[in-house]
Amino acid sequence: MNEPSRSISLPHANPLTGRPANRLLVFAVVAAVLAIAPLSMPNNYWLRIYSMTGIWVMLALGLNVVAGFAGLLDLAYVAFFGIGAYIFALLSSSQFDLHLPFVLVLPMAAFITMGIGIGLGATSIRLKGDYLAIVTLAFAQIFKLLLLNLDTPINITGGVNGIFGFDPINIFGLRIVSPVAYAYLIWLCALTVTGGSFRLKRSRIGRGWEAIREDELAAEAMGVNTTWMKLMAFAGGACIAGAAGALFASFQDSVFPNNFDFPQLVIVYCMVILGGLGNITGVILGAVILSILPEFLREYGAYRMMSYGLILIVLMALRPQGLMGEFGFRRKTQKRPDKDETGRLRASTDLYYDGQAPAATKRYVKGARIMLELQNITQDFGGLKAVDNLSLTLYEKEILSIIGPNGAGKTTLFNLISGIYPPTSGSIYFEGADITGLKPHQIVRAGIARTFQNLRLFSQMSVLDNAKVGQFCRTQAGPLAVLFHLPRHQKEEAQTEEIAKEALGLFGARLTGYRFAQQAVFLSYANRRRIEIARAMATDAKVLLLDEPSAGMNPQETAEITEFIRRLRDAFGYTLLLIEHKLNVVRTISDRVIALDSGVKIAEGRYEEVAGSEQVIEAYLGRKKGR
Amino acid sequence: MELYWQQLPQQLVNGLTLGGVYALIAIGYTMVYGILGMLNFAHGEVYMIGGFTGWWVLHLLTRNNEILMNAALVIALMLIIAMGVSGLVGIMAERLAYRPLRNAPRMNLLLSALGVSIFLQNLILTYQGAKVRTFHIASLIPESFRVFHIGSTVFSFMRTLVIAVTFLLMALLTILIKKTKVGKAMRATAQDIEAAAFMGVDVDRIVVLVFLIGSALGGAAGTLVGLLFTQVDYYVGFQAGLKGFTAAVLGGIGSIYGAMLGGILLGLTESLAVTFLPAAYKDVVAFVILITVLIVRPWGLVGERIPEKV
Numbered sequence: 001m002n003e004p005s006r007s008i009s010l011p012h013a014n015p016l017t018g019r020p021a022n023r024l025l026v027f028a029v030v031a032a033v034l035a036i037a038p039l040s041m042p043n044n045y046w047l048r049i050y051s052m053t054g055i056w057v058m059l060a061l062g063l064n065v066v067a068g069f070a071g072l073l074d075l076a077y078v079a080f081f082g083i084g085a086y087i088f089a090l091l092s093s094s095q096f097d098l099h100l101p102f103v104l105v106l107p108m109a110a111f112i113t114m115g116i117g118i119g120l121g122a123t124s125i126r127l128k129g130d131y132l133a134i135v136t137l138a139f140a141q142i143f144k145l146l147l148l149n150l151d152t153p154i155n156i157t158g159g160v161n162g163i164f165g166f167d168p169i170n171i172f173g174l175r176i177v178s179p180v181a182y183a184y185l186i187w188l189c190a191l192t193v194t195g196g197s198f199r200l201k202r203s204r205i206g207r208g209w210e211a212i213r214e215d216e217l218a219a220e221a222m223g224v225n226t227t228w229m230k231l232m233a234f235a236g237g238a239c240i241a242g243a244a245g246a247l248f249a250s251f252q253d254s255v256f257p258n259n260f261d262f263p264q265l266v267i268v269y270c271m272v273i274l275g276g277l278g279n280i281t282g283v284i285l286g287a288v289i290l291s292i293l294p295e296f297l298r299e300y301g302a303y304r305m306m307s308y309g310l311i312l313i314v315l316m317a318l319r320p321q322g323l324m325g326e327f328g329f330r331r332k333t334q335k336r337p338d339k340d341e342t343g344r345l346r347a348s349t350d351l352y353y354d355g356q357a358p359a360a361t362k363r364y365v366k367g368a369r370i371m372l373e374l375q376n377i378t379q380d381f382g383g384l385k386a387v388d389n390l391s392l393t394l395y396e397k398e399i400l401s402i403i404g405p406n407g408a409g410k411t412t413l414f415n416l417i418s419g420i421y422p423p424t425s426g427s428i429y430f431e432g433a434d435i436t437g438l439k440p441h442q443i444v445r446a447g448i449a450r451t452f453q454n455l456r457l458f459s460q461m462s463v464l465d466n467a468k469v470g471q472f473c474r475t476q477a478g479p480l481a482v483l484f485h486l487p488r489h490q491k492e493e494a495q496t497e498e499i500a501k502e503a504l505g506l507f508g509a510r511l512t513g514y515r516f517a518q519q520a521v522f523l524s525y526a527n528r529r530r531i532e533i534a535r536a537m538a539t540d541a542k543v544l545l546l547d548e549p550s551a552g553m554n555p556q557e558t559a560e561i562t563e564f565i566r567r568l569r570d571a572f573g574y575t576l577l578l579i580e581h582k583l584n585v586v587r588t589i590s591d592r593v594i595a596l597d598s599g600v601k602i603a604e605g606r607y608e609e610v611a612g613s614e615q616v617i618e619a620y621l622g623r624k625k626g627r
Numbered sequence: 628m629e630l631y632w633q634q635l636p637q638q639l640v641n642g643l644t645l646g647g648v649y650a651l652i653a654i655g656y657t658m659v660y661g662i663l664g665m666l667n668f669a670h671g672e673v674y675m676i677g678g679f680t681g682w683w684v685l686h687l688l689t690r691n692n693e694i695l696m697n698a699a700l701v702i703a704l705m706l707i708i709a710m711g712v713s714g715l716v717g718i719m720a721e722r723l724a725y726r727p728l729r730n731a732p733r734m735n736l737l738l739s740a741l742g743v744s745i746f747l748q749n750l751i752l753t754y755q756g757a758k759v760r761t762f763h764i765a766s767l768i769p770e771s772f773r774v775f776h777i778g779s780t781v782f783s784f785m786r787t788l789v790i791a792v793t794f795l796l797m798a799l800l801t802i803l804i805k806k807t808k809v810g811k812a813m814r815a816t817a818q819d820i821e822a823a824a825f826m827g828v829d830v831d832r833i834v835v836l837v838f839l840i841g842s843a844l845g846g847a848a849g850t851l852v853g854l855l856f857t858q859v860d861y862y863v864g865f866q867a868g869l870k871g872f873t874a875a876v877l878g879g880i881g882s883i884y885g886a887m888l889g890g891i892l893l894g895l896t897e898s899l900a901v902t903f904l905p906a907a908y909k910d911v912v913a914f915v916i917l918i919t920v921l922i923v924r925p926w927g928l929v930g931e932r933i934p935e936k937v
């Protein structure tokens with residue numbers, strides 16, 4: 001028998017981080033190019049374009065944080081760029097006779113803009129998709145109106161004429177005035193933002209954002225504090241845009257309302273989308289292409305914006321994932337091996353984990369301690385009581401099944417326990433503590449995790465990342481820890497990786513090895529169900545709520561998953577509440593069964609008692625004639 | 628304050644006119660949203676193209692400040708051709724940019740719509756230039772007929788016309804949706820596009836029809852505003868689109884009556900607020916309403932709150 005740990009570790013270095021030797025080479029090439037480029041530009045005109053490209057790269061990467069990582073359609077983004085620029089213009093010019101040094105103004109521009117970004121985010125964070133887009137667009141319009149009109153009664157923004165004539169940049173005696181010096185400064189900033197983007201993307205924060213982008217509700221239900229994370233995305237984007245704005249203002253030596261208008265917004269969006277939302281190298285490439293390309297199309301100037309519109313339409317129709325979508329430089333897709341390490345042929349329907357799962361050192365059985373208690377829970381959907389005055393007790397290490405015809409309120413019950421709906425009345429206790437009305441992510445942190453009846457995986461994320469999201473609520477690393485790779489972050493990452501692989505490893509070769517790096521969406525239905533269970537386990541929960549775990553599985557797979565659920569309790573000591581339609585599954589594993597009909601509990605007890613109950617038979621088959 | 632009360636009837640008339648136009652635009656948003664769940668960002672541009680078409684028809688039919696035929700006929704032609712052209716643009720956008728994305732994530736659809744909007748706006752910019760086109764309505768209505776008074780309130784002929792046309796179009800739409808077979812199919816498709824398809828409704832045809840009607844109404848609004856304020860340029864669609872969307876959201880997006888109500892309310896609020904605010908900030912009113920409604924009551928005034936299906 002092979003060792004269990006070997007079957008779940010990747011044979012090569014993690015493809016996402018790349019091998020150190022390759023990385024050093026990439027760094028060296030990038031550094032060399034950036035060092036030589038400003039000196040090898042043919043003339044000042046091209047040097048300007050080179051510097052502007054750096055600013056566009058920064059802007060695009062900032063938008064990539066909000067729209068690419070977190071999937072928030074923030075159409076006020078260009079206003080943040082403007083705010084940063086105007087902050088610089090006001091603090092470093094004769095407008096108010098404030099002549100603060102650049103080393104102070106740049107961070108101020110970044111952080112004040114960030115504050116405004118958080119403010120905007122806080123008001124509009126609950127809105128989804130289109131609504132968010134429109135509200136932020138309205139904010140951007142208000143911003144532009146203010147820029148244009150705040151020259152009376154007191155002159156703040158200079159109106160249409162803008163502000164010009166800024167102090168030269170002086171960084172501790174190093175004066176940045178020549179175009180070459182600007183090019184170095186701007187690209188240094190762009191490089192910093194790039195590095196930061198990469199670090200964020202490969203952290204719990206990046207995974208949290210991606211999870212929100214893929215499925216906000218599932219992210220929340222897997223322990224991601226979505227409100228907080230979305231605010232953080234707004235803040236991050238605004239911070240980068242603000243810094244880019246300050247640099248831009250200084251570089252142009254003037255600011256006008258026209259610099260921060262709808263066309264600029266469209267251009268940044270085109271850059272990000274051309275590169276592929278969320279794909280950092282792609283976005284940089286997109287920014288570079290769209291900054292330089294127009295220079296070659298000068299004589300077709302009038303068609304420039306028109307072609308941006310066309311780019312958006314065509315890309316969305318033909319290649320929504322962007323230029324770099326699937327063929328990143330370094331993503332090595334591993335082929336599925338047809339034999340495992342021992343030479344055994346792989347077949348997906350094998351009971352693969354037998355013999356591989358950790359030996360059950362201890363056999364858990366139902367305990368007497370109450371884990372979860374529902375008292376008189378009612379959920380009223382405007383007159384329709386989906387759950388009606390229901391009380392229920394779940395004991396430690398118990399397997400309790402809930403059955404009932406369609407529409408009986410089973411899934412609603414799960415939504416109530418996991419905090420997706422706050423109950424109309426009644427209370428829920430977990431390990432003695434009142435958890436009624438807590439947000440889903442708080443309930444996950446308390447120790448209850450769930451799966452969904454109709455799969456809600458983070459489809460575009462890899463199998464491993466899906467499971468890693470589960471650990472989000474157990475880790476704390478904030479943006480600083482991530483950006484500076486503080487030891488705490490490193491430790492948490494290692495722990496997350498270990499736990500995620502362990503959870504997936506329980507399903508054997510179906511979810512491990514080459515599968516780690518595969519996108520969840522490409523897996524079979526049954527395997528995606530398995531990922532959902534692994535993801536829930538990776539939250540370190542004590543209680544698992546499984547919503548029809550065997551749905552869509554063939555008889556052999558059903559037998560297998562039944563066995564697996566039993567093992568979750570027997571070997572790992574989970575407490576399980578499950579909804580299941582297949583009665584033989586229910587019969588095999590349940591300690592107790594509760595039958596629901598129209599939101600009311602109609603029977604409770606051992607399987608045989610419940611199955612024999614007349615009320616239950618009636619609920620499923622209808623009343624007998626003549627009664 | 629005294630002055631304000633004196634002005635009130637006048638502002639109400641102005642608000643009603645403006646509101647009717649907003650309602651026409653809002654209907655286009657709301658119908659598309661109701662069926663496809665998408666925000667047709669390009670709708671403002673369709674409105675703008677309607678305005679330009681109206682201008683162009685008037686321009687063609689005018690020689691030396693004299694119109695070539697009966698004024699009523701000219702206005703009717705302007706409206707009909709504008710509605711036709713706008714409707715066509717709407718259908719083409721649907722066919723080329725939205726239909727390929729019917730099953731794609733919503734964000735893609737929205738970005739595609741943004742692309743259509745930018746494309747159309749710059750198409751007009753390229754071929755019409757950035758300059759403002761003026762409707763020469765002087766030749767259209769004789770001097771004596773142009774304004775009339777009821778008390779101290781001034782009714783212009785154009786305002787009356789706009790109100791009449793707006794309400795006529797809304798009434799026709801209501802009849803279409805309530806009383807005809809096609810209307811029933813549209814309602815069914817809005818409820819559940821898949822179920823409607825299974826029940827034998829040609830969903831693609833309904834979607835095209837919805838784009839046609841919505842865009843035609845938007846085009847009518849464009850021409851009516853042109854007649855009212857006598858100006859159109861390539862950039863008007865942006866503001867008008869936002870206003871129309873605000874109206875749709877205010878009423879409850881997806882509901883046609885909500886759009887009508889929201890449009891009229893928005894128009895009234897705006898024209899009443901203008902008396903208090905510097906003119907430069909007039910547009911802020913609509914945006915503040917939009918933001919407040921979306922945050923406080925995103926399902927709008929008459930819309931229904933639907934919990935997210937898990």
